[in-house]
Amino acid sequence: MSSTFKKWTTTPLENLLISLESGSRPRGGVRGIPNGIPSIGGEHLTYKGTFDFTSIKYVPKEFANNMNKGRIQKDDILIVKDGATTGKTAFVDEYFPFKDAVVNEHVFICRPSKFIEPKFLFRFLTSKEGQERILENFQGSAQGGINLSFAPNTEVPFPPFNEQRRIVAKLEKLLHKVDACKERLEKIPLILKRFRQSVLAAACSGRLTADWREKNPIIEPAIKLLASITERRRTAYETALRASSREGNRKPRKIFPDEPPSVESADVDLPETWTVTNVDFLAHVTKLAGFEYTKHITLLDQGDVPVVRAQNVQMGRFVPENLKYIMKDVSNFLDRSQLHGREILMVFIGAGTGNVCMAPKKGRWHLAPNVAKIDVDGANSHYLLLYLQSPIGFFYTTSWIKATAQPSLSMKTIRKIVVHLPPLEEQQEIVRRLKELFEKADEIEERYKKAKAFVDRLTQSILAKTFRGELVPQDPNDEPASVLLERIREEQSKIKTDIKIKTKRRVKK
Known part of the structure; x- marks a missing residue:
């Protein structure tokens, strides 16, 4: 010694x-x-x-x-x-x-x-x-x-025995403080989760931007936005129809409804300038078909194009881990399920059903089974993404989940999800405000992680000091x-x- x-x-x-x-x-x-x-x-x-x-x-x-x-x-x-x-x-x-x-x-x-x-x-x-x-x-x-x-x-x-007692007495005090600190820190993730859900709920009910509407009273209501989207799509389709007729091609397929839908929603008091619609009107929803996967797809550990699987789609964030790949020629052939960085991705089968995130923007990606892509047209895709994460949006989503051993949604039921839609300018303002609030929450979360890592090491640091004989002074009379x-x-x-x-x-x- x-x-x-x-x-x-x-x-x-x-x-x-x-x-x-x-x-x-x-x-x-x-x-x-x-x-x-x-x-x-x-x-x-x-x-x-x-x-x-x-x-x-x-x-x-x-x-x-x-x-x-x-x-x-x-x-x-x-x-x-x-x-x-x-x-x-x-x-x-x-x-x-x-x-x-x-x-x-x-x-x-x-x-x-x-x-x-x-x-x-x-x-x-x-x-x-x-x-x-x-x-x-x-x-x-x-x-x-x-x-x-x-x-x-x-x-x-x-x-010595008396020193053991002094060590235990001081250790218990110190470790009690560490445990109390851990307990307080452990509450932070739940507080942040509730904060994010609270601001999403406020955003998707109009409460978050009530002051903005007061300052911007002359804004085209969302019902007119739906009408202008309908007219733009009708004009574009008629143009495509004439072109196909001149060239002797097959009649183009309609991918959007002809008119805004009549939608029943929950009893929610929305601002006068807002309206209620559904995903089907706002976006084109599709997936990698089962027969396409069976006939053409072989998932590889290495390849040209990474595929997005359900495990990569977490609520609100894309997680590029444990990736699988397909070859470029397969992705070219199955162009309908290619990703372009603008789509919302939604898990439609399994434990993560209802999870949504934006498609990755960097590089080329492709859909795998169990994930649908929601290609938004006419609305702000980031607003729709946030809405689908909100308590009311998630409620509408999960209300369509089949009550079977494995949760699932069909493309038809995803299209039926009700959407509370503000005017386009207000959608942009909501996205801006939520971005600021979430960045603050993310900053707190990072500080929490650093604090937790420090506190997690603290117990062992105290114990190491203890058994080096440095925690309490030695008594020559022991x-x-x-x-x-x-x-x-x-x-x-x-x-x-x-x-x-x-x-x-x-x-x-």
Whole structure:
């Protein structure tokens, strides 16, 4: 030990315990046993050093009474002994909810000597250094674990008893503050989510831009916007019809309705200049057809054109991860499902049904199955995207989802989604204001992430400082840890002798 640790020592974990044991379960397991004595497994320990009893299991009382090992006591330290969470550690304090409980065969009970401060040992075993020392004893494959030999092989820094108490007292205060900080930080994502939904709701009901309408009273109402869109499309179609007739080509297909639809919407009080329409009137909705995918598409790990799958479309953002590709000639042939950076993308089948984002602008992209493209005409595509993310827009979307094992929408039902439409100028103002508000929310979210990363590291930083002997000052009057270890050895020897005597008495009986 360095001079900093004049009265500290280092000793194997087994020298600090009066018992190291595991439990068991009845043959056939514990499934279907509705009550009895709680049986604690690795799944009940958390990485915070506490317990999660959301799904508690039991062993019969008679079975528990016959268990020679594995009964939990106050101040016990529990450690997962096998599987993916090997080393996960929890402490049984005065708030442990069960008067009588046992561990199963996947958990070790480490019972500290009465001559040490149990929380000191617990905190070391949950530290980065302690976890590393435990896992140095891991044996086997991913489903391997540790056995009883981990205790003699796990070295523990060991200070005088009074210093342990001072360390625990200060640690508890510091870690309580860290935990309180974590709790406050954990509320921020929900606050930001509610903020974004609140401003979207205000935007898509007209409340966000009430002041703008007062300053801009002479604005063409949205109902006239629909009429001008209809007239423009009619003129364009008639022109295309005459051209096809002159050239002897097939009659062009209409992709939009002839007239604005009559739409039933929820009872929402919209501004007078707004109107109600649907996606079908505002956009052309299409997808990669099933037969096109089956006949022409082979998804590749490398290729010319990346495809957009459902997992890439998160609510409000495009996530370019785990990409698959198709060849350029296939994309050229299936031109109807090419993407051009202006479309809204919507997941129409699976867990993310209703998720929307803008198509990526950079590079060339193509649709994969399960994602529809909504090519907006005459309205502001960014307004429609925001509307579909809003509470009212998402309500209209999900109202069409089929109630089956796998959620889904058809192109027909996507077209039926009701849209609250403001005048074009107000759509632009809404997009501008929401952009500013969301940028502020994004800035707060980035600050939150940095703060969370710092706080997440703080516990381990404090523990590292603790076990370097730097958390509290040493007291020259403290009894050296080596003397304390001798007392523990005497305690362990006495316990072993008592066990032998009890065993002989049972044999004689």
